[in-house]
């Protein structure tokens with residue numbers, strides 16, 4: 277397929293040829309080949325397709341059904357637990373698939389979702405998301421993280437550890453969990469890394485989702501990975517308490533995180549909503565230490581976390597909304613903010629797809645905007661989304677006749 281007249285983020289107007297699911301060439305002008313499918317982008321902005329590195333598809337669109345009266349994290353967790361009986365397998369599949377199709381229409385072709393893995397919920401969320409993964413396989417890649425409940429340590433954690441192993445057998449790709457909610461967060465890191473190592477899986481942990489500066493399991497996670505040479509990808513999501521440390525400590529931990537090769541996912545929607553309610557004076561933003569992490573060279577990504585559920589009643593399933601929050605709440609420049617929901621997120625999830633160049637994956641989004649900043653500001657509709665070298669949402673390409 278030939279994409280004509282695409283404006284890149286550096287302002288160049290180019291033609292882009294896709295061969296199969298890979299970008300073959302990017303040139304000022306390319307001639308259409310006999311029988312080639314051509315899509316004229318008419319100067320639209322062409323960017324690396326976005327990714328959603330941290331969703332909770334099993335909870336999407338529950339806001340009307342389950343309220344969070346206190347508006348904070350524990351309020352959301354308690355509300356979910358108290359209304360678990362209202363949630364069925366079939367409606368989890370329906371809500372999750374609806375969320376995925378919205379994300380794809382907005383330009384995300386790679387999505388990572390956590391799936392509640394608790395004694396009460398069993399494997400229902402994992403199995404429902406595995407069904408969704410097969411339903412949407414032609415339009416995006418969906419990764420499933422088993423978000424195992426706590427504790428995972430000691431005798432009390434035996435059932436959760438067994439359930440996590442079952443979840444990996446039942447369709448979950450990645451080991452998740454919440455070490456900071458365990459009685460022993462450091463031991464929880466070791467347990468979860470051990471299970472992932474045994475199964476040969478990547479890890480994505482809800483890490484330090486608290487403003488309590490005394491809780492900082494991220495440093496221990498980085499030290500363990502450096503010491504053991506853990507061979508799989510590791511992502512730490514939230515890392516809110518890192519943002520509450522003195523700058524010298526932020527820099528020290530950020531350097532360890534960079535050395536360990538851990539990607540960090542900031543989640544501005546949900547943490548701006550959930551955290552800080554007890555501070556009516558000088559309310560903290562509850563974001564991670566963005567400046568220290570990026571200065572140290574850490575791969576910083578951003579996600580939306582929850583979508584219209586007890587953890588976050590807002591959200592449009594649009595990574596450009598997340599990018600806008602990374603500009604306003606995290607003080608990134610627009611291009612860097614876009615990278616957190618595109619190339620950096622792809623790097624964290626699959627290790628490739630950071631730019632538009634020959635040999636890169638054919639994962640692209642065309643947006644009717646002149647610049648990245650304008651795309652984030654207006655978040656216009658009418659996007660054309662390309663996954664594995666094929667248009668999966670938006671404009672239909674025309675087959676070139678007699679080129």
Ligand SMILES: [Zn+2]
Pocket residue numbers: 330331332390482513581
């Ligand atoms: Zn989350």
